[in-house]
Amino acid sequence: MSAKPLRYGLIGAGMMGREHIRNLALIPGSELVAIADPTNEQVALSIAEAGKHLGQMPRGFADHRAMLAAGGLDAVVIASPNDTHIHVLEDLLKAPTPLGILVEKPVVTTPADCDRLASLAKGYPAPIWVAMEYRYMPPVVELRRAVSTGEIGTLRMFAIREHRFPFLEKVGDWNRFAERTGGTLVEKCCHFFDLMRLVVGSEPVRVYASGAADVNHRDEVYGGRVPDILDNAFVIVDFANGCRASLDLCMFAEGSYFQEEIAATGSRAKIEALIPGPARFWPGAEERGSEIVFSPREPKGPVRRTVHVDESVLKAGDHHGSTYFQHLGFRAAMLEGGPVDVTLQDGIRAVRIGLAAEESARSGRAIAL
Numbered sequence: 424m425s426a427k428p429l430r431y432g433l434i435g436a437g438m439m440g441r442e443h444i445r446n447l448a449l450i451p452g453s454e455l456v457a458i459a460d461p462t463n464e465q466v467a468l469s470i471a472e473a474g475k476h477l478g479q480m481p482r483g484f485a486d487h488r489a490m491l492a493a494g495g496l497d498a499v500v501i502a503s504p505n506d507t508h509i510h511v512l513e514d515l516l517k518a519p520t521p522l523g524i525l526v527e528k529p530v531v532t533t534p535a536d537c538d539r540l541a542s543l544a545k546g547y548p549a550p551i552w553v554a555m556e557y558r559y560m561p562p563v564v565e566l567r568r569a570v571s572t573g574e575i576g577t578l579r580m581f582a583i584r585e586h587r588f589p590f591l592e593k594v595g596d597w598n599r600f601a602e603r604t605g606g607t608l609v610e611k612c613c614h615f616f617d618l619m620r621l622v623v624g625s626e627p628v629r630v631y632a633s634g635a636a637d638v639n640h641r642d643e644v645y646g647g648r649v650p651d652i653l654d655n656a657f658v659i660v661d662f663a664n665g666c667r668a669s670l671d672l673c674m675f676a677e678g679s680y681f682q683e684e685i686a687a688t689g690s691r692a693k694i695e696a697l698i699p700g701p702a703r704f705w706p707g708a709e710e711r712g713s714e715i716v717f718s719p720r721e722p723k724g725p726v727r728r729t730v731h732v733d734e735s736v737l738k739a740g741d742h743h744g745s746t747y748f749q750h751l752g753f754r755a756a757m758l759e760g761g762p763v764d765v766t767l768q769d770g771i772r773a774v775r776i777g778l779a780a781e782e783s784a785r786s787g788r789a790i791a792l
């Protein structure tokens with residue numbers, strides 16, 4: 424890998440911002456020049472993280488516009504709260520010097536902003552990449568390969584189960600209400616809808632969801648209101664090519680050994696990717712291995728194996744190494760003309776499925792897309 428310098432600015436320096444910093448530190452040539460965040464404490468924590476992992480001292484700004492005006496950047500990483508992405512993106516897309524953009528999911532949170540962003544970004548000359556890094560978890564990469572090479576026959580069903588810990592506390596509690604996040608099925612599940620589109624290789628035509636806020640955050644009150652974000656749901660997605668996909672989300676199931684259990688079933692075999700949650704929430708804080716299980720219809724006898732992921736990559740974040748692989752791709756898109764794997768269009772489509780699922784859960788109706 425060339426160590427050619429790539430100068431980054433980070434917008435939003437909270438938990439995910441610091442995961443980006445630790446992953447950039449694993450990639451030679453990454454220079455974190457500046458950090459913009461209105462919360463002084465978060466700026467200070469993230470400058471310290473850059474010092475510790477990158478050996479660099481980025482300049483701190485309270486506002487991304489001041490950071491952009493100061494110049495000296497090739498790319499920005501946007502890791503501010505979901506509802507701020509559109510405003511930050513507007514400023515970037517209108518700026519005289521186009522920068523590469525890696526923007527956290529969900530790229531936007533409302534149907535109107537999906538339309539607005541798509542039109543604003545037309546003709547933008549630098550890479551815009553949406554951070555849907557679950558695609559890059561090494562066991563998911565293996566599952567994708569088994570589907571695309573036809574090893575399982577023709578894919579008919581794609582099932583994703585995520586059983587995990589509740590939403591964490593965030594700076595300013597921005598993740599407690601759907602009005603700021605887009606709702607749980609947008610906020611966290613756009614990852615899974617993106618994965619469905621990618622693996623199924625088709626577009627969704629219909630979404631049905633059943634979900635509620637039943638267990639978590641029931642005793643919390645913000646400005647007189649109890650959080651409204653769903654903590655459990657089933658979502659069914661029908662695709663144009665006849666495949667069907669499902670999501671089974673439970674956010675009060677952190678006792679589960681595997682956090683994600685993903686199964687692709689074709690006419691000849693089933694392949695499963697089993698992925699543990701973040702080590703820091705598991706007793707002993709030990710990194711656990713992910714597994715792949717290949718179950719042909721004939722001969723019977725599933726083949727199970729552990730997937731190796733470098734420990735330093737696992738330790739750099741909460742997402743089974745995927746943030747690192749995503750950054751490698753973004754860097755190649757910036758410096759070598761590599762492909763943008765997760766385009767703005769992909770990011771917007773995943774949000775639209777999430778918004779339809781939220782609407783379905785509210786109304787009890789299936790939503791046509």
Ligand SMILES: NC(=O)c1ccc[n+]([C@@H]2O[C@H](COP(=O)([O-])OP(=O)(O)OC[C@H]3O[C@@H](n4cnc5c(N)ncnc54)[C@H](O)[C@@H]3O)[C@@H](O)[C@H]2O)c1
Pocket residue numbers: 434435436437438439440459460461462465487501502503504505507527528529554555556592593594595610742
């Ligand atoms: N890809 C993933 O798997 C993944 C995982 C976690 C979070 N995220 C996404 O990353 C983003 C940040 O989440 P987080 O968990 O780090 O939240 P966080 O609350 O820990 O951090 C958000 C930071 O943004 C700052 N901020 C608020 N308004 C801002 C603005 N206008 N400009 C710049 N900074 C601003 C806050 O002060 C805070 O420091 C969200 O969009 C979230 O959905 C993605």
